[in-house]
Amino acid sequence: MSLPTTVLGTNGPTVGIQGLGCMGMSEFYGPTDAAEALATLDSALELGVTLFDTADVYGSGANEELIGPFVRANRDQVVLATKFGIERRADDISYRGFNNDPAYVRTAVDASLRRLGVDVIDVYYMHRRDPAVPLADSVGAMAELVRAGKVRHLGLSEVTGDELREAYAVHPIAALQSEWSIFSRDVERTAVPAAAELGVAFVPYSPLGRGFLTGAFTAAEELSKDDYRRHHPQFSGPNAARNAALVAPIQKIAAGRGVSAAQVALAWVQQRAEVHGLTVVPIPGTRKRTRLAENTAAATLRLTTEELAELEPIAAQVAGNRYADMTFTSAGRE
Ligand SMILES: NC(=O)c1ccc[n+]([C@@H]2O[C@H](COP(=O)([O-])OP(=O)(O)OC[C@H]3O[C@@H](n4cnc5c(N)ncnc54)[C@H](OP(=O)(O)O)[C@@H]3O)[C@@H](O)[C@H]2O)c1
Numbered sequence: 001m002s003l004p005t006t007v008l009g010t011n012g013p014t015v016g017i018q019g020l021g022c023m024g025m026s027e028f029y030g031p032t033d034a035a036e037a038l039a040t041l042d043s044a045l046e047l048g049v050t051l052f053d054t055a056d057v058y059g060s061g062a063n064e065e066l067i068g069p070f071v072r073a074n075r076d077q078v079v080l081a082t083k084f085g086i087e088r089r090a091d092d093i094s095y096r097g098f099n100n101d102p103a104y105v106r107t108a109v110d111a112s113l114r115r116l117g118v119d120v121i122d123v124y125y126m127h128r129r130d131p132a133v134p135l136a137d138s139v140g141a142m143a144e145l146v147r148a149g150k151v152r153h154l155g156l157s158e159v160t161g162d163e164l165r166e167a168y169a170v171h172p173i174a175a176l177q178s179e180w181s182i183f184s185r186d187v188e189r190t191a192v193p194a195a196a197e198l199g200v201a202f203v204p205y206s207p208l209g210r211g212f213l214t215g216a217f218t219a220a221e222e223l224s225k226d227d228y229r230r231h232h233p234q235f236s237g238p239n240a241a242r243n244a245a246l247v248a249p250i251q252k253i254a255a256g257r258g259v260s261a262a263q264v265a266l267a268w269v270q271q272r273a274e275v276h277g278l279t280v281v282p283i284p285g286t287r288k289r290t291r292l293a294e295n296t297a298a299a300t301l302r303l304t305t306e307e308l309a310e311l312e313p314i315a316a317q318v319a320g321n322r323y324a325d326m327t328f329t330s331a332g333r334e
Pocket of ligand 1: 020021022023024029053054127157158177178204205206207208209210211212214216260262263283284285286287288291292294295
């Protein structure tokens with residue numbers, strides 16, 4: 001069965017109601033297998049996934065280069081989303097800087113178009129807000145890219161409700177992409193209500209809690225040495241055991257329904273659409289066809305009111321922040 005579709009924003013593209021996060025195919029979540037990753041992209045399209053999510057920063061350009069041939073081969077069906085705004089340094093693997101300068105926006109888009117090998121990006125996101133640059137200037141530069149035909153629609157990531165309104169006054173925003181899951185619900189304070197009010201679609205990233213909600217791992221030590229999640233506050237030290245216990249209700253519901261914990265986590269976030277009155281298109285990340293099939297099957301799974309109530313108290317009990325440095329998030333500016 002192909003996924004149901006929805007529209008991103010008031011005049012945005014039509015997409016399957018679940019997208020695919022491609023980040024882990026190049027970096028952050030342990031060893032990658034390019035052949036299986038590419039097969040996963042093909043399989044996604046067959047299942048009705050049309051929104052493919054990457055960023056210039058994933059693998060320092062490698063992720064855009066990896067998915068480029070797939071995008072070009074299926075250009076009419078793929079809704080291509082990429083992002084600018086986080087800078088890295090070749091000499092310091094842990095360095096992350098924000099850059100929203102209009103001149104940088106113009107350079108970054110050309111670099112992404114070149115790596116992807118396409119002449120237009122469907123959804124171009126500002127990956128992180130740099131408070132040093134007036135938002136109107138950055139979004140103004142993004143709007144120029146729409147007028148120049150390099151970008152079709154605009155998106156923002158990790159902005160507050162007020163920032164979303166300010167940006168929207170400069171140019172319509174099709175999608176807001178921020179972390180939203182059973183564990184991470186700070187976006188419900190201001191970003192979600194603003195998106196609902198403006199008709200902006202919400203694209204929850206890390207809807208599986210970076211894999212933790214699936215039960216695939218229960219502590220940082222189980223991950224490979226180069227896995228970025230080893231430094232995640234929620235998966236390290238005493239927080240890991242406390243948070244692993246919070247996954248139990250998800251697993252209990254999954255067992256009762258004969259589905260996986262991942263599917264319950266995805267159904268929960270998909271059902272936020274009705275709870276908050278907005279379009280929701282989660283982008284779970286996977287590099288494997290088997291998991292993709294499992295995840296897309298969850299797009300039409302419906303949790304009962306009782307099941308939703310069991311999951312409701314979890315977020316408030318999570319130990320540790322969702323980033324080691326919360327200036328990386330909208331919550332850090334609320
Ligand atoms: N805007 C932003 O700042 C931002 C930040 C982070 C991520 N993102 C985007 O959001 C996408 C998704 O987020 P994410 O990848 O961080 O986290 P996620 O979707 O919550 O979880 C991905 C992890 O879960 C595993 N997984 C996937 N399906 C599974 C299943 N059915 N059962 C067990 N494990 C499963 C994946 O492993 P396998 O790959 O081995 O299946 C991977 O390790 C990213 O790919 C990226 O495009 C955006």
